[in-house]
Amino acid sequence: MSSLPQALSRRIEAVTGIDPELRPATKPQFGHFQSNVALRLAKTEGRPPREVAQRVVEQADLGDLCEPPEVAGPGFINLRLRTDVLARAATEVLTDPASGVPGGGGETVVIDYSAPNVAKQMHVGHLRSTIIGDCLTRVLRALGHTVVPQNHIGDWGRQFGMLVEQILAEGLDVAGLDLAGAEELYRRANAHFAADEAFADASRQRVVLLQSGDEQTLAIWRQLIDISLAGFRAAYERLGVLLTDADLAGESTYNDDLPAVVAELEESGAAVVDDGALVVFVEGFNAPMIVRKRDGGFGYSATDLAALRHRVRDLHADRILYVVGAEQTFHFNQVFAVARKAGFLPAEVRAEHVGYGMVLGSDGKRLRTRDGGTMKLADLLDAAEERAARPIALAAVKYADLSNSLVKDYVFDLDRMVQTTGDTGPYLQYAHARLCQLLRRAEAEGHPVSPSVTRLDEPAEQTLALLLTRFGEVVVEVGTSLQPHRLCSYLYELSGALSVFYEQCPVLKSEEDVRASRLALCTAVRDVLARGLDLLGIEAPERM
RNA sequence: GCCCUCGUAGCUCAGGGGAUAGAGCAACCGCCUCCUAAGCGGUUGGUCCCAGGUUCGAAUCCUGGCGAGGGCGCCA
16 A cells, blocks of 8 residues: 555655655644645746745646645645545554554565674673664564574683683682672682682683684583573563674684684685784774784674674674764774675675663763762662563663664663653553553444544544554654654654543443544554554553 | 863753744742642743854854863773
8 A cells, every 4th residue: 555645745746746855744734744845846836836846736637545635835735635535544553463564574684783792791781782683683673674683692702711721720619600709700710710810821822712612611601601591581571682602703603714814805805914013904993993913813894794794694794883982883894894895795785883881871971880880780779670660661761772862972860761751661551551441442332433534523533543544654764764663653642642632522421423533543543653662562451 | 281071040951044042949928628739830040151253044064262071002
């Protein structure tokens, strides 16, 4: 089905020859849609905008869709849909199992997100990556794309020499540790490393042993991974995100690819030796990318290149998304540029860094615990659950994370985000729960729900119906722009319109045909709210 | 020093060429014999950081400042 604005646009474009750039009306008195096409045409036609608008209005064939259009202000064309057309469009949303979200996607989209570090608890930064990545996964899947999540966990690197050495020094049974225990071990190893030169040397040796495949070392390393994964699983379960072990693709999985990546970089002439390191210079970047360090070890850029190459060659990605903090913008732009240059990233494959801002405390600085430590994910969720029941607390945290522009830092204010008034997750849940209650009562009282929306006499009903028809295009927009806050804004607007409808339009006490139609409208709104919240990764309880 | 991002109401944020710049919070005033008042309506509150430029039209695009944050060859 083609959407209403598309149909309207085509009719107008048949007259104007250019896209009328139809937009939702900025104010109710301007109808449902507005176009500035006459203002833009006025110049080329050399006639007053209002005159142009009048001609467009007279010539456009809109009678079966709209009330007679109005020319307003400096030359805007305001369109108001006919009630029967609006009712039909709302019915389509009601009867469509996807509530108007077009599912024809067809791309393979790899999304890199979450990426916690082994032997460390997840912190607020991982929270953002995980929540945003989860939302994008859900949205792109709903649009019919094949989404391949990749959890690029930090399971390799120099720190493991230190950790293994510390375990051996303490004679520790790793199997008895949990993730918090591993993190304490990490701290002890760090202190030990700084204070004891002999230990530091042994740790460096241990890195070599690990890389060369020493059995004992590998066995301990695997144990560290196992306890970390248990911790990650628990965190994902608590967060209610879709990530599973099948999505794990840590840094270590690319170890075997690194020599080949380097060889290809050298063969293509992209990489050169500079100051002892193998680097790639790319135009537009003030520093080269270090692929192999002077000491022969690989930098993290090498791993990122290998991962990107794998995603293109083996996972057959059409689009690759990196949900990583905005501070890494330079790094990823450089990785993409190098990958293009080296031929790992063909022109037709899109690579996009979905950068997000930092989580700030009420002081406007990076969120920290009272003693200045990093804020743990678990502590943060604990604090939220002190203020609200679990599904509501989670909704509060997730919605706060998704409802602002991603690139901006945002202030983490638990007391504000758990409020049920205002632009919060719980407010959306409340709107949904209210509808569920209403529909339950209707069923209990034996009121039939009309299979279609038949009556839209009240402005509040029309507003709701019009909003319903926009759901699909909003989801499409999020899939393109990768800006979840647009879906948040939409759902907030829908919830607000529902509250107004709820105040102004009695449902159960209306006469029969109005009641049946309103129940249909309510069902459609409930479905869109539930589906929209699900796309955000937020539960929609039926009672609150 | 160079590069990137951000700057909108007291606070938290939308809006990113188009009509009188919008929400929420806070403050104040109303509304429950009525489907969840966890709600709704109203009032107060703005030099859209500053200065130029482009345009019929700029919060929005361009240039230059100022302010805040982040990044800039061997950590990941």
